[in-house]
Amino acid sequence: MREAHTVDTVRRAEGALMARLPEGALMRRAAAGLAAVAARMLPRVYGARVALLVGGGDNGGDALYAGATLARRGAAVRAVPAGPRVHEAGLAALRAAGGRLVGAEEAEGEISAADLVIDGLVGIGGRGGLRASHAVLAGYATRSGAPVLAVDLPSGVDADTGAVEGEAVHADVTVTFGTHKPGLFVDPGAGHAGVVEFVDIGLGPELPAPRLCAPRADDIAALLPRPGVESDKYRRGVLAVAAGSGRYRGAAVLAVGGALRAGVGMVRYIGQESVAAEVIRHWPEAVASVLEPTDPAGRLPTHVGAWVIGPGRGLHPAAEVELETVLAGDRPVLVDADAITLLGRRPHLVRDRTAPTLLTPHAGELARLLPGTERDDIEARRLEHATRAAEEYGCTVLLKGSTTVIAEPGAPAVANPTGTPLLATAGSGDVLSGLSGALLAGGLTPGAAAMCGAFLHGLAGRLAHDGAPVSASDLIGAIPAAVRLVEEAGGRR
């Protein structure tokens, strides 16, 4: 699991570590790691042109010291300051190694002629959008065409949230020190970070629990339920799926398919006859219980391990009664799509619940759960809003979108690293709900089911892509390959 800590936590940990080390030791460690990555990004260091974008704080200091190391190896290193203040000792080291500071009139030329641009404008000390003088340099870097290496995080990205106000550096590689920063894993920040490389400066023992985690394949493999010798279909888990309606039959087919391909003991589809027939035509292994919209909700099956409710189900009064009945039970429930809209009108259905609950909204649906909040605010600061919803509803929230974020009260949030815009296709969310629901029925907690479901869903999108567009049905087909890849990474095959 890659772990990320907030700026306040990093500062406290750094303070504790610095108190035991000689002055400047941490910056030397950081700069050494930075210079090593910079050297790997250049075909050869000797003779290469390196432009350093240098802000007034220690982030600029890191860039200057790394620049000094590259200059000693024969690179032509030019430091472009963003303002009058520059880390003095770092500048002295660069000068002693043969590098130099350039004036504003040379800045654009130096940056566009560089073989590598190192962004040391601001790191964890950045507040709000980049100031004009810094934004201009970030813009030159974007237009230069040279590879860009960001120091600690791309300047202009909020370290704690990933929010970006105005201009921000677009890095090919980000070297981050001591621990990851949440903004490196959450869009829009994650989209600016490129490949994230971690440099250990010895902070680990000083760090408390992280704010955010990003799982790797072996973390997922360690969680996936797998049948044992004693398993039967009931022990492996029975998932009830209340999805689809006369108008949206596909949602039922896709949610059931996602669940079946994820591996589950049994999928019971619950819905009206015409939709159930469609589900069975696609998936003869599913078991259907016919329930017309006018049927009393008391007829819902009781012997189930977990529920998925909502995709394509509609907003009619019977759907509301059905939701109320399912949430009144003690089984784990994944609430998606239309059921989330219904929940926005009756939040107490989840707030009063003690059994495990997983909500899987996209930003528009989450806005319905958080009155007074707009979809755009949620997309700009997804970590904050997913966390708030988890706390207000007292359950697990998986916020879908360009970065899928999972939040639970009192636990570190999770950012899914496998997402791809290929997933943004109608019906893809229905597949995710079936897939995550199967894992819930298999005995995973809502947090683990959400994390594994999102990871496999993203991986399936990537594996299904052979250069052509991917449809939601293709995602279902690729789930087994995604599971296989994860199992291989975990050394289970």
Ligand SMILES: NC(=O)C1=CN([C@@H]2O[C@H](COP(=O)(O)OP(=O)(O)OC[C@H]3O[C@@H](n4cnc5c(N)ncnc54)[C@H](OP(=O)(O)O)[C@@H]3O)[C@@H](O)[C@H]2O)[C@@H](O)CC1
């Ligand atoms: N601490 C450690 O042990 C270690 C720290 N390390 C490194 O130090 C970095 C943190 O350094 P830091 O604390 O000096 O802050 P930093 O990121 O350089 O930013 C402050 C400067 O930016 C400016 N500024 C602020 N907002 C701005 C904006 N919107 N737009 C433009 N400018 C803005 C602000 O200006 P001011 O507000 O003071 O006028 C000030 O000049 C950290 O990320 C890592 O790289 C490593 O060496 C490992 C050991």
Ligand SMILES: Nc1ncnc2c1ncn2[C@@H]1O[C@H](COP(=O)(O)OP(=O)(O)O)[C@@H](O)[C@H]1O
């Ligand atoms: N830009 C994107 N990058 C990565 N994943 C995305 C992006 N946009 C959407 N997704 C993913 O695609 C899926 C869409 O789900 P949803 O919005 O519920 O669609 P639908 O209701 O049509 O199934 C979610 O898993 C979401 O995380």
Ligand SMILES: [K+]
């Ligand atoms: K930076």
